[in-house]
């Protein structure tokens with residue numbers, strides 16, 4: 397049996413880079429950028445006035461200034477005529493007028509009408525030139541790369557793209573995903589289960605998890621029948637890039653999934669990992685580049701395996717690094733088997749900035765109800781039996797803030 401670390405290596409080595417698609421900016425939030433976005437002009441593109449007030453040429457000695465006129469937002473750059481004694485009223489966001497180098501806020505000026513002219517008395521005369529002016533190019537220069545490929549577009553990146561005139565952006569194409577629940581005991585959400593049946597929840601959990609990643613996926617339910625599985629999985633493989641199955645991968649006499657996949661020519665990279673839960677997980681690919689995760693059917697196993705294996709695969713495929721978070725155990729945990737233990741936890745952030753993880757072990761991998769108390773799981777390594785309070789481990793979050 398291989399380790400979690402080896403499994404992840406294999407998975408990431410079989411995550412070909414997604415193709416590129418062009419999207420209008422308003423549909424691009426959450427997608428992974430695949431082109432550099434550069435400044436089309438300097439930032440700011442001109443010497444920008446940052447306060448409503450008056451603009452003039454600074455001199456060391458304070459003086460009374462005659463108001464020559466007014467420059468409103470959207471007006472082209474004006475020109476100060478009298479550099480010695482003149483000023484122009486200017487508004488935040490306007491171009492600093494020619495011959496002016498300094499702006500004083502209205503709050504620091506008294507304006508008075510006298511002899512057909514308006515005069516400005518500056519109460520707080522600035523100590524040097526340049527006050528309240530945002531210099532052209534002081535943030536970024538024209539042609540500077542503002543957004544690198546591989547960034548996930550948040551509202552901040554959308555604003556940057558908009559300001560440089562990118563009405564469309566190139567982003568990673570989302571894979572076509574099929575979610576396949578297997579099992580004769582399963583009925584649909586809308587059905588009333590007989591005493592020996594259960595409603596199927598795994599493909600709903602997977603669909604919701606993918607939806608939060610911005611990926612749409614179709615759900616299927618297949619019976620535990622070798623031939624039917626083979627026919628239907630063949631068709632689903634044709635039509636999708638990624639298949640995520642749940643159930644039918646363990647030792648039961650109806651656990652046909654690994655054999656059917658082999659029969660269909662899907663190359664197995666591993667079956668079974670030294671971990672709990674989710675030990676019987678299966679992973680393979682086809683010659684044409686289709687990827688298949690067959691996750692163990694116990695609901696917690698399906699769930700954790702999605703977040704530990706499928707999500708990192710998706711990130712690599714889409715071209716973005718998967719961030720590793722850490723959290724600190726609040727109590728000692730003991731786990732004897734030489735397996736990686738994915739420990740369900742709730743997390744709280746502490747006032748000193750540490751993420752604290754409270755274990756919520758529940759009743760094992762069938763304890764679906766326990767999931768709604770959890771924020772994610774800690775990955776406890778296989779080479780230890782005891783995990784002391786205060787020790788930090790990788791934390792895999794599935795609940796959003």
Ligand SMILES: Nc1nc2c(c(=O)[nH]1)N[C@H]1C(S)=C(S)[C@@H](COP(=O)(O)OP(=O)(O)OC[C@H]3O[C@@H](n4cnc5c(N)ncnc54)[C@H](O)[C@@H]3O)O[C@H]1N2
Pocket residue numbers: 577578579581582594595596597598599642643644645646647648651673674675676691692693694695697761
């Ligand atoms: N002899 C052995 N038995 C089992 C082993 C083993 O190593 N040797 N491994 C156990 C582990 S660990 C797991 S996990 C399960 C995995 O089983 P399968 O992947 O074959 O899944 P099923 O047998 O189809 O179902 C297991 C369990 O999960 C329920 N289930 C399945 N699909 C859904 C769904 N879509 N929604 C909700 N619940 C689902 C199913 O009813 C079963 O209760 O095998 C152990 N056995």
Ligand code: MOO
Pocket residue numbers: 671672673674675676692694697761762
């Ligand atoms: O590993 Mo299974 O996933 O324990 O229930």
Ligand SMILES: [Mg+2]
Pocket residue numbers: 643644645646647648651693
């Ligand atoms: Mg089984």
